[in-house]
Amino acid sequence: MLNILAISGSLRAASTNSALIAALAANAPADCRVTVYDGLGRLPIFNPDDEGERTPPEAARLIDAVTRADGVIVSCPEYAHGVPGGMKNALDWLVSRDAAVDKPAMLVHASPRSFFARAALAEIMRTMSFALHEEAALEIALLGKKPPEIEAILAKAENRQAMREAIQAFAGFIGAR
Ligand SMILES: Cc1cc2nc3c(=O)[nH]c(=O)nc-3n(C[C@H](O)[C@H](O)[C@H](O)COP(=O)(O)O)c2cc1C
Helix, strand or coil: CEEEEEEECCCCCCCHHHHHHHHHHHCCCCCEEEEEECCHHHCCCCCHHHCHHHCCHHHHHHHHHHHHCCEEEEECCCECCECCHHHHHHHHCCCCCCCCCCCEEEEEECCCCCHHHHHHHHHHHHHCCCEECCCCCCECCCCCCCHHHHHHHHHCHHHHHHHHHHHHHHHHHHHCC
16 A cells, blocks of 8 residues: 655645645545645744754654655645745755655646746755656646536546546556665
């Protein structure tokens, strides 16, 4: 059983990225458990003075969850052509640790146009030594959709199939390492 941690970079209640992450968890193949990380909004702002023994509990929880996961999936919006602060903050807590080193990771996309953030996130995560599964390119266009429509799109058979296949491909990437 593979243990995959899924992180949405949006705190919005009606977030398309969070909906995609929840749907991935619901549609995971039987041999993969996808757990949704829900602490992004509670993480203090990263401060290198607060590492080691002073690591705040919420940051320790994130570091532990990433350490224990066989792989990490991120779905993240783009704000002003960049990675939203909350997501970057979470990643910053993982920089000077072993948690991210060689940790398989995959990006998925709920917006068809977040190209700056995608490139920035990939660059950041590669720099942190995540093993990024670059071939996986799951994109389900949910930009601007309201929750009932999001739910309907994510419930479509072809999208459920695409989510299953993306996780299966990621599981293969993890297994081959
Ligand atoms: C402050 C802010 C800045 C944004 N800047 C961009 C941007 O530069 N490029 C873009 O494609 N979308 C931009 N957007 C749109 C979001 O990326 C889009 O609404 C996304 O679906 C939000 O994700 P969520 O539904 O998970 O919250 C911006 C949205 C906000 C709130």
